[in-house]
Amino acid sequence: MKFLTADDKTKWLKARHLGIGSSDAPVLVGAGRKSLLALYTEKLGLTEDAETTELMEAGLELQPGIGRMFARRTGRTLVDLPPWTVYQGDPGYMLASPDFLCPDHPTLPGMGGVEVKFVTFVQGDEWEEEPPLAAQIQVHHQMYVCER
Numbered sequence: 001m002k003f004l005t006a007d008d009k010t011k012w013l014k015a016r017h018l019g020i021g022s023s024d025a026p027v028l029v030g031a032g033r034k035s036l037l038a039l040y041t042e043k044l045g046l047t048e049d050a051e052t053t054e055l056m057e058a059g060l061e062l063q064p065g066i067g068r069m070f071a072r073r074t075g076r077t078l079v080d081l082p083p084w085t086v087y088q089g090d091p092g093y094m095l096a097s098p099d100f101l102c103p104d105h106p107t108l109p110g111m112g113g114v115e116v117k118f119v120t121f122v123q124g125d126e127w128e129e130e131p132p133l134a135a136q137i138q139v140h141h142q143m144y145v146c147e148r
Helices: 009-016 036-043 054-074 133-145
Strands: 002-005 085-088 100-102 112-114
Touching: 009 085, 112 133
Parallel strands: none
Antiparallel strands: 002 085, 100 112
């Protein structure tokens, strides 16, 4: 697994255009919130990447605290990634940017990814039994890219 660290968000978004990222994977199998055409035109640079919503912005602000709470409750160590990091798997077009890495899983060797999701009460029903399919696909893609 290789990783690329961009200097800023603009370069990070450009690096994500080099392949299929974890948030792209659900779209490719019909489980995402955007169309295949929207993803295709974004990857080609013909349209702008989707703008950051207020909910996404709130999640990014709360992510460090949620990570600390996860580490405290589970007793696991979380490694915060350098800003704007993209992991490149094998094959090289498989990309991922996990929120954290977790090196000390009790039964699995190596480094695992931790994905933080911030949802509102409106979305809560989608998460009641298990994570929605799109989130599951995103995490499985990250596991593959991060070799875990």
